[in-house]
Amino acid sequence: MRHKIPCFCDNTFTIDVPQEIDLDTDPQYIEDILAGNFMNFICTSCGKKHKPEFPLTLNWPSKGLILEVLPELDRGEFYRRKEPKNMSPEKETVISYPEMAERIAIIRDDLSVEALEALKYYLFVKADEAYPENEISVWYNAKTGEALEFHIHGIKDNEVAVMKTPLNLYEKTLEDYKKNPRTDPFASLRIKSYCSLQNLLRPEELK
Template sequence: MSNVISKEVTCPRCNHTSSAHLFISINATNDPQFKRDLLSGQLLSYKCPDCGYEGRYMYPLLYNDMKHRFMVYLIPQIDRFQLEDRALEDDYRNLKGIQKRITADFNSMKEKIFVFESGLDDMAVELTKYAISEMVAKKYELGRVTEGYLTMYNREANTIGFTFFIGEDSEPFVQSARLEIYRKSMKIVNAICGNDKKLSGFIKIDREWAENTLFRYKRVKSGR
């Protein structure tokens, strides 16, 4: 079941302190309404009852989807690749074959949920996103495009799409591609990512991981 606690929070604008209900875990299978509230942003929204300041709560939050057999652990600004939480592992010791990921921000958490619900491999998605982001950067003569998320997947139409945020104003730009690029990424994952898939605990599969994986793949292909 989902887990909620009461905690005193302080407004960053006026320093007013108030009590808030914070979800530290969400069971998406048993509590679909909480899932909808999370994805809409409502669950983490904050409004100061004194000055009216609006923002978003950012704290560790575990998302558990028993139906699709994955967990996403949001830990704001975490910079570790792997996290083994013994207490958490003990709580879910009876669960086998669960994909476990950590993300450092809310949008990345939402993306992982979309990826796994769509039946996609998030490692192949990250490699695909990286390749398409390089195309977008070249098209707009940018050094690189680092922020982007999977926002569309249509198996019947053979299409996958990402929304990237480009320029100083972070303007959204949607770029779609045929699923062939995802399938090629999946071949890379199958070829060299076996050890990553066997890691215990929660792991972070993001752009940095994609860059390192492509580097390893090129070294393997070149025979180094």
């Protein structure tokens, strides 16, 4: 689909973006998404980099995943909309391209989204208690040996804190989830097709 991108330099340029991608057929998109290079566009006049967000669907049949990606601007709309009754059980939603990249890393590493978002919640609570004035966000980065690596934003300006969590804490959280999927934090992490720490942290106007 073609879109016009207006730049601050007064130039407007046209881009062509896919609405649906199959990650098994076109695996190069996985690297682009993880590297943050996906849908970056350079203004044809001034050279400024633009990172617009458009809705799209990522199909990943080998992982049993249909990922609906919504722009950050549609976050409010997501909570208001009605889901179709015959929604595919494989459909998952993420809101914003950073969440898309994080989810691709989670699925690449064969981790449970529920257990992962619960771990992020525990890390968030700790960081938020230590720095109550700051706007903290927690992101999954990668599996490294016997640990899961998270990036915590907002502790210091323009710095990312790297936090490693032992894999066995993840496994224990996954066990808890399988035993008690309807208890918190797991129950509150998911709203329809969207499983995210953001569902616990969302402001009153999005409830």
